[in-house]
Amino acid sequence: MAVQDGSKRRLPGRLIGVSKDRRGDRALRLALQTREQHIRREKATSNVCTAQALLANMSAMYAIYHGPEQLREMAINNLRHARMIQTAAQHYGLNVATASVDAEGKVLSDTVSLYFDEPVVCRSLRRELMDQGISTGKSWSPNEIVLAVPTTFTLKLFVRIVKAFQTIAYKNHADADLDVSSKCWKAGFAQSSEELIKSLPASVRRESKFLTHPVFNSHHSETEMLRYMYHLQSKDLSLVHSMIPLGSCTMKLNGTTQMELIGTENTANMHPLAPHSCAKGYQKLFDATSSQLAALTGMDATSLQPNSGAQGEFAGLRAIRKYHEQQPGNKRDICLIPVSAHGTNPASAAMVGMRVVPIKCDTKTGNLDLEDLEAKCKKHASELGAIMITYPSTYGVFEPQVRKVCDLVHQYGGLVYMDGANMNAQIGLTSPGALGADVCHLNLHKTFCIPHGGGGPGIGPICVKKHLIPYLPHKSTQTPVSSAAFGSASIVPISWAYISTMGDEGLRKATTVALLNANYMLTRLKEHYPILYTNEQGRCAHEFIIDARPFQKTAGVEAIDIAKRLQDYGFHAPTMSWPVPNTLMVEPTESESKEELDRFVDAMISIRNEIREIEEGKQPKEGNVLKNAPHPQRDLILGDAEGKWDRPYSREKAAYPLPYLLEKKFWPSVGRVDDTYGDTNLFCTCPPVEDTTNSA
Structure with missing residues (x-):
């Protein structure tokens, strides 16, 4: 993954490496996975947060299903079809742009560029193609039309293109010359695949092998592909098994009603660069969603362009910077950031060229230290550009003085950026605009139901007050933050459907139930675990x-031991060691029933009893059920390296610590992974192959 600001100093960790588990068996894991912004804060050079893993997985599955041979043949056919279009265009006297052909005048790729001496002729052909249901790509010149050949190219589509060429050439609407279409089509297939490849210049011809990993050469039937996908799926503990209580990540239900909309013909098959005239439905959808989000945040306008919350932060702060640059007076580049803020906040501020000044928080409640805030505002009065606050804070509490914080910053000339990562605790009850914010971003892949398990795709729109509208990234005067004007446009219908079907009352109820669920779990667990940061009530x-820090002294148990043991109980671990080291941040969301909340709480209480056994000397500090967790089937069947079960607990305690697991059991794939070994012995996930020299 590239560093977002172009710096070469750091590589954020999204590398899949090979390690080993407790028994020495092979295990895959994220290597070097600590996010840079969490360990370097204001010195970070990258705020990268969302990996577009879902899109990467879709592309990978496409490559797995087709394999290198079929992908190669598809590329050859695309070249073949492009040259058919070239031949037909030249037959009717149309010029193929020199940039798309080689020295012999042959098209080099699956894209044909047509050049016209007169823009009016270019516009006429564009209209004729549109009448045939064919939209043309964006070009740098009004005298040029770009046609990119899809893998679904057919003779029927080719005939429609030829008809448009003929109409322009003869200035009439006669039927297409089927003889021309047929001749070009037959001539195109008269050449063999090898002849087509040899016709390419050596400089652009690939000779090396690619996709040599066995997985790309094994699953080419629908049966085998489905079995492979379901095999991978069986290794994932997901929402189909249990709640995923990841604090700050909001892993809520992605309802079928919202999800099925993105698979329809009109939404799923739209080209990202299709002209607006071909995407009027999408335009209405964008307008409706933007208005909905602006209303829910108490703002005046929305940009859907940012592709993640981190990119939304960047876009929002850049809007603030642009605003200040247009105002008379001193340079305002100081950004105040509480120590309770999301890790991406200081990194985003550093990326837009702002100087980060941290603000203290109360160690008991997690609230902002107003005295420290006022002192910093006074100290940097002439340079204060903004404050970034999260509401509720990353510590999981509502800041009681949030309006006073906003007023204070405004008083000294700064603007307020509100991180919208926790908006699912605000919707229908309050809003960033009502609290005093000037700009906020929204994680549509959290609060508004777009799935983000596995890392994407994300959308992080920004909503702004009136005075920041001219500085939104989709305005023609501003540099975009994404190559697509509307970001991850194809999944916007999910959020639109969620908001539309829920309505005002439904959204408000979702917020109140999320708050109720969290406080119910807290009430049950506070008798067993110390809880950080609560309000006066x-x-x-x-x-x-x-x-979990006290258990390190009393039992040698850390947060990671609790997290690993939760897998044996059939639960995904909460967010671990963030924002405070050696802690677990729990978020149930509104999607879970009381029965599921109780099941998780019972699992946590059971684990607390296992910790007590260690504290009371009934279990050793090393080799106990927590230190050995999780317990895959292989571990229980084979035992230790010698094939024995010489542990101070039974197999039943390892696998079935609570009765519900006898009926509903998720088995982990590997045992406790050796993270240190994986980081210090970084191996690629690819197994050895005969020729790895040129593999891609």
């Missing part, structure tokens, strides 16, 4: 933090 917002 002992309540939290939509999430809360369990402090």
